[in-house]
Amino acid sequence: MITDTISDMLTRIRNALMAKKSEVVLPYSNFKHNLARVLMTEGWINHVEVKETAGIKNLALLLKYDQEGSPVISGIKRVSKPGQRIYSGRTQIPKVLGGMGTTIISTSRGLMTDKQARQEKVGGEIVCQVW
Numbered sequence: 001m002i003t004d005t006i007s008d009m010l011t012r013i014r015n016a017l018m019a020k021k022s023e024v025v026l027p028y029s030n031f032k033h034n035l036a037r038v039l040m041t042e043g044w045i046n047h048v049e050v051k052e053t054a055g056i057k058n059l060a061l062l063l064k065y066d067q068e069g070s071p072v073i074s075g076i077k078r079v080s081k082p083g084q085r086i087y088s089g090r091t092q093i094p095k096v097l098g099g100m101g102t103t104i105i106s107t108s109r110g111l112m113t114d115k116q117a118r119q120e121k122v123g124g125e126i127v128c129q130v131w
Contacts (some may be wrong), residue, residue, distance in 0.1 A: 087124065
């Protein structure tokens, strides 16, 4: 049994990128699906698809690489963990690499990037950072 499914998702993405895989498949949950959608809209991954086989839902992510074959995601890190939740107010939302990366935040209005949270003036739990 996995206690932190988000860390498991990020680790699977990290491992698939190091192995130059084109796709990574992981167990489905609404939170992971929403997180994958945010990653897709921000341009970190190509496509998100829900696959169902024998009544079991899985989430398939198509990973993104540049022309030279190197991954678009050079780093992905879980910030808030089950043992230590990290929250941020709307004025203290951290930037990744001076704005070159993305911080994903779970707010009362759903998952969003740091830029969207600043525009909507909301804070929340810092889920992960991608660069």
